[in-house]
Amino acid sequence: MNKPDFGKxxxxxxxxxxxxxxxxxxxxxxxxxxxxxxQKTLLHFKIDVAMI
Incomplete structure (x- = not known):
């Protein structure tokens, strides 16, 4: 196979x-x-987060 020429x-x-x-x-x-x-979804999985 020939390699492509990217010179130009x-x-x-x-x-x-x-x-x-x-x-x-x-x-x-x-x-x-x-x-x-x-936040509600994470609390459903008992993951307490603070949204800033």
Whole structure:
């Protein structure tokens, strides 16, 4: 088998690193609800945690 020749490799454009807008929005209320849900689940298994 012949080995591939990467001698003429061109690096990708730095435009790949540009910031991309996304619709993800952080909702503080949802985070609090999920935090409490995780805490309740852990307490169900007798694992006491403090959410900070």
């Amino acid at each position: 490799w061109e690096f990708p454009s730095t435009k790949l690193l540009d910031n991309v807008a996304h619709p993800n929005v952080i909702d503080a209320k949802e985070i609090e609800q999920k935090s409490l849900e995780i």
